Amino acid sequence: MIAPLPPAAAARSYRTPGNLVIRIEGVTKLYRMGAETVHALRGVNVEIRRNEYLAIMGPSGSGKSTLMNMLGCLDTPTAGRYDFNGKNVAHMVDDELAEIRNREIGFVFQTFNLLPRSDALHNVELPLVYAGVGPAERRERAFEALRNVGLGDRVHHRPNELSGGQRQRVAIARALVNRPSILLADEPTGNLDSRTGEEIMALFEQLYDQGNTIIVVTHEEDIARHARRIVRLRDGLIERDERS
Amino acid sequence: MTRAIYEFTESFRIAFSQIRANAMRSVLTALGVIIGIVAVTLMGTAINGIDIGFNRSLALLGDDVLYVQRWPWRRVPDWWNYVNRPAIQVEHAERLNRIFEATPNSLLEVAVPVGARGSSVKAGDVKLGGIMLFGTNADYSRIVTAEVADGRLFTDFEANAGRPVCVLGSAVAENLFPGRPSLGQSVDIRGQQFSVVGVLAKQGEFLGLFSFDNQIILPLNAMRKLWGNRMDLQLRVKVTDKTRLMEAEEELTGAMRRVRGQLPAERDNFSINQQQAFKEQLDPVKTGIAVAGLFITGLSLFVGAIGIMNITFVSVKERTKEIGTRKALGARRRTILLQFLIEAVSICLIGGAVGLAITYVTCLGISGALPELPVEFSSSLMLVSMVVSILTGIISGFAPALGASRLDPVDALRYE
Structure with missing residues (x-):
C-alpha cells in the first residue's frame, strides 16, 4: 500500500544507477510522408541504466514520440544501434519485438488503454497470458501488482467503474506485473487532473524507490521535474541531457 | 505449448464477451450461416428419410x-x-x-x-x-x-x-x-x-x-x-x-x-x-434434392461468409487501439490472428447450433404431425454442419484477422 504523500514533502531519494539497460547509438528514423521524407530522429545517443528515473521532453515534432516508440520496441530504427540488455533489437522482426515488449517493457499510456469489458484483475493478467503464465500464478501475481498500486480492494471493478486515477493505477499494475526492465510512461498524467496527476507521480516515486527503472515521456515541466534526469529533444536531436 | 493454450482460452473469452456485447449484430450476421445449416441439415434429413422409408418398403418385397x-x-x-x-x-x-x-x-x-x-x-x-x-x-x-x-x-x-x-x-x-x-x-x-x-x-x-x-x-x-x-x-x-x-x-x-x-x-x-430396380429409379430423385439443397446451402453460406467477413473487418477497425495495446503488452501476430479467427468461428458455430436446433424442432414437428413419414435426425448431420460452420468461420474470418495481426503497433495505438 502506498501512503499518499504530498509531493513537496516527498523526500527525493537518489540511487546509484546500476547496469546498462538501454544503449542507443546513432539512431535515425526516416518517415516517408507522400513525396516528403521526414527525419524524425537524426542520430540520437542515449544510455539508460537500471534504476534510473528519466524524463524525455520536447515540443511536438521534436521526435519525442518516435524515440519513445523506439525505446518501447514498438518500432525499429532506420539506422543505428539499439541494445536492450545487451541484445541488439534494431533488426528484430515483429514477433521477437513482441517478446521483448512482453518481458522487458511495461507500458503506461496517456489514455490508460484498458480493456473496457474486463475487470481490473483480468486487465493486469493480460501480459502474463501472453507470457504463458498459468492461471493460478497469473491471478496471484495480478492481485499482488494491484495491491502494490493501492487497488487491492478494486480488483473486480471494470474500468468504467473506476476513477481516472484508479484506471491509471490499474495500467501501472499491468505494466509492472511481468517485472519488466523498464517502465515506459507516455504522458501518464495527460488525462488526469493535477491532483490525481500528482498522486500518480508519487506512485512513480515509490516505484523508483523500489528499484524500478522509469522513463516518462512528457511535455510538462512539472511532471518532468519528478525525474532525476531529463533528456530534451529538439528537431530529432538531443538538445540537453541533464541530471538534477 | 501451454502458452498457446492460454492464448486460445483467452481468445475464446474475448470472443464471447465480444459477441455478448454485440448480441444483435452477431445474430444478424449469423443469419446466413443459420439458413445454410438449416438447408443442409433439412436436405440431409429428407434424403435420409427417403432412404429409410424406401428400404422399409423394399423389405416388404423381400430382399432375397x-x-x-x-x-x-x-x-x-x-x-x-x-x-x-x-x-x-x-x-x-x-x-x-x-x-x-x-x-x-x-x-x-x-x-x-x-x-x-x-x-x-x-x-x-x-x-x-x-x-x-x-x-x-x-x-x-x-x-x-x-x-x-x-x-x-x-x-x-x-x-x-x-x-x-x-x-x-x-x-x-x-x-x-x-x-x-x-x-x-x-x-x-x-x-x-x-x-x-x-x-x-x-x-x-x-x-x-x-x-x-x-x-x-x-x-x-x-x-x-x-x-x-x-x-x-x-x-x-x-x-x-x-x-x-x-x-x-x-x-x-x-x-x-x-x-x-x-x-x-x-x-x-x-x-x-x-428391388434394386426401384433403387435405381429413386436415385435421380435423391440427386435432385441433394443438388437443390446444396445449391441453397452454398448460396446462403456464401452470403453468410461475406457477412461474417464484413463484421470481422468492422470489429478489427473498431478495436484497432485495443489491438495496438495488446501488441504493446506482448501479443504476437499469431495471437491476434487467432483472436479474430476464433471470434468469426464462434459466430459461425453459434449460427450452426441455432440452425441445428431449428432443424431438430422442424423434424420433431414433422414426425409429430405425420408419424408415418420416416424423419431421422442423424448425428453425422450434426457433425457435418458443425464442420461446415467452423470452415465458414475460418474462411471468412481469415482475411480480416490476418490484417489485424499485421497492424503496425505504433499506428494501431495512435488510431482513434
Missing part, C-alpha cells in the same frame, strides 16, 4: 427374392420388344424347381408361382374395393415377408385342390370384421365364399402407393377357377444367399432360358426383377 415376369420394373422405350413375350406359366415354376434341385450348390431355393389381380370382396354388408388378390401355392410360406399373426397359411393339399380358403392382410381383416376375430369367417370373392384360415401381421405401405395390408392370399388353383388366366402371373424365386443376388440372377436367367427352350442367340423373353 427375384421376380420373373414378362415386363421389367422400369420404363422401356422399346415396348414392342416386350409386348409379344409369352406369358409366364405355372408349370415354369415346377420345372424351375426341378432344375434347382438338380443343380449342385444352386443359389436358388424355390420358385413360387403367384397370380395377382385386383378385385372387390364382400363379407355380410361390408364391401371392400381395390383389394389385391394373390393366388399362390403352399411354397408361398417360404417367401412371405409378413408374419402370420393369427391362424396359418394354407396347406399343400388346399392349394392343389383349389380349396376356397384365404389369408387376409391385416387391414382387410379389420375392415371386413371390425372388432371381431376373422378366423373361420367367410369372405365373398366374386360370388364364391372363402373361409378365412389366417391373418397376416401389419406390414405397412409400399412407397405410399399400395398397402401390403390390403391383400388377400388364396390358392392359385381356386383363383383360376374364378378368373381362368385373366391375371398377372409371376414367379417369385427365393435366393439362398442374398449377398450374391447378381450371381443368383444369372443362374436364374440360365434356368429360365432352359425352361423356355430358348436358343443361344435369342434374347431373353422374360424379365428378372429385383
Whole structure:
C-alpha cells in the first residue's frame, strides 16, 4: 500500500544507477510522408541504466514520440544501434519485438488503454497470458501488482467503474506485473487532473524507490521535474541531457 | 505449448464477451450461416428419410427374392420388344424347381408361382374395393415377408385342390370384421365364399402407393377357377444367399432360358426383377434434392461468409487501439490472428447450433404431425454442419484477422 504523500514533502531519494539497460547509438528514423521524407530522429545517443528515473521532453515534432516508440520496441530504427540488455533489437522482426515488449517493457499510456469489458484483475493478467503464465500464478501475481498500486480492494471493478486515477493505477499494475526492465510512461498524467496527476507521480516515486527503472515521456515541466534526469529533444536531436 | 493454450482460452473469452456485447449484430450476421445449416441439415434429413422409408418398403418385397415376369420394373422405350413375350406359366415354376434341385450348390431355393389381380370382396354388408388378390401355392410360406399373426397359411393339399380358403392382410381383416376375430369367417370373392384360415401381421405401405395390408392370399388353383388366366402371373424365386443376388440372377436367367427352350442367340423373353430396380429409379430423385439443397446451402453460406467477413473487418477497425495495446503488452501476430479467427468461428458455430436446433424442432414437428413419414435426425448431420460452420468461420474470418495481426503497433495505438 502506498501512503499518499504530498509531493513537496516527498523526500527525493537518489540511487546509484546500476547496469546498462538501454544503449542507443546513432539512431535515425526516416518517415516517408507522400513525396516528403521526414527525419524524425537524426542520430540520437542515449544510455539508460537500471534504476534510473528519466524524463524525455520536447515540443511536438521534436521526435519525442518516435524515440519513445523506439525505446518501447514498438518500432525499429532506420539506422543505428539499439541494445536492450545487451541484445541488439534494431533488426528484430515483429514477433521477437513482441517478446521483448512482453518481458522487458511495461507500458503506461496517456489514455490508460484498458480493456473496457474486463475487470481490473483480468486487465493486469493480460501480459502474463501472453507470457504463458498459468492461471493460478497469473491471478496471484495480478492481485499482488494491484495491491502494490493501492487497488487491492478494486480488483473486480471494470474500468468504467473506476476513477481516472484508479484506471491509471490499474495500467501501472499491468505494466509492472511481468517485472519488466523498464517502465515506459507516455504522458501518464495527460488525462488526469493535477491532483490525481500528482498522486500518480508519487506512485512513480515509490516505484523508483523500489528499484524500478522509469522513463516518462512528457511535455510538462512539472511532471518532468519528478525525474532525476531529463533528456530534451529538439528537431530529432538531443538538445540537453541533464541530471538534477 | 501451454502458452498457446492460454492464448486460445483467452481468445475464446474475448470472443464471447465480444459477441455478448454485440448480441444483435452477431445474430444478424449469423443469419446466413443459420439458413445454410438449416438447408443442409433439412436436405440431409429428407434424403435420409427417403432412404429409410424406401428400404422399409423394399423389405416388404423381400430382399432375397427375384421376380420373373414378362415386363421389367422400369420404363422401356422399346415396348414392342416386350409386348409379344409369352406369358409366364405355372408349370415354369415346377420345372424351375426341378432344375434347382438338380443343380449342385444352386443359389436358388424355390420358385413360387403367384397370380395377382385386383378385385372387390364382400363379407355380410361390408364391401371392400381395390383389394389385391394373390393366388399362390403352399411354397408361398417360404417367401412371405409378413408374419402370420393369427391362424396359418394354407396347406399343400388346399392349394392343389383349389380349396376356397384365404389369408387376409391385416387391414382387410379389420375392415371386413371390425372388432371381431376373422378366423373361420367367410369372405365373398366374386360370388364364391372363402373361409378365412389366417391373418397376416401389419406390414405397412409400399412407397405410399399400395398397402401390403390390403391383400388377400388364396390358392392359385381356386383363383383360376374364378378368373381362368385373366391375371398377372409371376414367379417369385427365393435366393439362398442374398449377398450374391447378381450371381443368383444369372443362374436364374440360365434356368429360365432352359425352361423356355430358348436358343443361344435369342434374347431373353422374360424379365428378372429385383428391388434394386426401384433403387435405381429413386436415385435421380435423391440427386435432385441433394443438388437443390446444396445449391441453397452454398448460396446462403456464401452470403453468410461475406457477412461474417464484413463484421470481422468492422470489429478489427473498431478495436484497432485495443489491438495496438495488446501488441504493446506482448501479443504476437499469431495471437491476434487467432483472436479474430476464433471470434468469426464462434459466430459461425453459434449460427450452426441455432440452425441445428431449428432443424431438430422442424423434424420433431414433422414426425409429430405425420408419424408415418420416416424423419431421422442423424448425428453425422450434426457433425457435418458443425464442420461446415467452423470452415465458414475460418474462411471468412481469415482475411480480416490476418490484417489485424499485421497492424503496425505504433499506428494501431495512435488510431482513434
